[in-house]
Amino acid sequence: MSQPIRVLVVDDDFRVAGLHRDVVASRTGFTALDPVHSLGAARQAVRAHAPDLLLVDAFLPDGDGVEFIAGVDVDAFVLSAATDAATxxxxxxxxxxxYLTKPFDARVLAxxxxxxxxxxxxxxxxxxxEQEQIDRALTILHGSAEPASVARSATEQRILEGLGDDEASAAEVAERVGISRATAQRHLATLAARGQVEVRLRYGTTGRPEHRYVSARG
Known part of the structure; x- marks a missing residue:
């Protein structure tokens, strides 16, 4: 089982910092560290706790949050009321x-x-x-250009039902659903881009790794 993702909130507003911490704590696979309220405390917390992700306000009493994230080797989101393009x-x-502009709904951060x-x-x-993996990772992080309200196609629904809770290849999904492998692969790629299925690689002794698909839950 993978280790939980450790998240540090850096915000001088104690109430806001607590709200963001609670959102982190509510997500499966995440651990919320105690929030800090200054860059000095953030530097100490990074050294002491080695967080995986920072949620940092752009402007803090003792300095610039943007400059801070540029100087630490840690993934970061900026959460700020600043909406000017330069920032x-x-x-x-x-x-x-x-970059999330305050105030935002807790569901947005989640x-x-x-x-x-x-x-x-x-x-x-x-x-x-492979380039495909890099492109897919960026698409998952930033979201699909397709509105979230767009309904799944009938074929995609059948694919998800055929996939169930199992891990399967495109060929195995195609056999279960009764469609061609190419069609299954195309729809699985679309579902992966939306974050509705995850792609795992199975490495054999030779040749290219096999793509395996599993439904994204939670």
């Missing part, structure tokens, strides 16, 4: 994986955390990555 661009240049977890899962390998 957003600066955060992206600093390496922010997401969704971004879940996407981040799926992206980490896809990239959790020491083997060289």
């Amino acid at each position: 957003v661009r600066r955060a992206l240049r600093a390496g922010a994986l997401a 969704e971004r955390l879940d996407r981040y977890a799926r992206m980490r899962n896809l990239l959790a390998t020491d083997r060289p990555l």
Whole structure:
């Protein structure tokens, strides 16, 4: 079983920091560290607790949160009331994986955390990555261009039902559902881009790794 993702909230507003911590704590696979309220405390917490992800306000009493994330080797989201384009661009240049403008609904942060977890899962390998894997990881993190309200096609619904709780290849799914392998593979790729299925690689002794699919739950 993989280790939980350790998340540190850095925000000078104690109430807001607590709300963000509670969102983190509510997500399966995450551990919320005690929030900190200054960059000085954040530096100490990073050294002491080695978080996997930072949720950092752009502006803190003792310095610039964007400069902070640029200087630490830790994944980070910027959560800020600042909506000017210059700050957003600066955060992206600093390496922010997401920029959420306050105030936002707790569901927005929860969704971004879940996407981040799926992206980490896809990239959790020491083997060289194919371009398709990199593209899929970025799509999962930032979301599909397709609205979330778009209903699944009938074929995609059949594929998800055929997949069930098992891990299977495109060929195995195709056999279960009664469609061609190419059709199954195309729809599985679409479902993976939406984060509705996860892709795992099975390495044999020779040749390219086999893509295996499993339904994304939770």
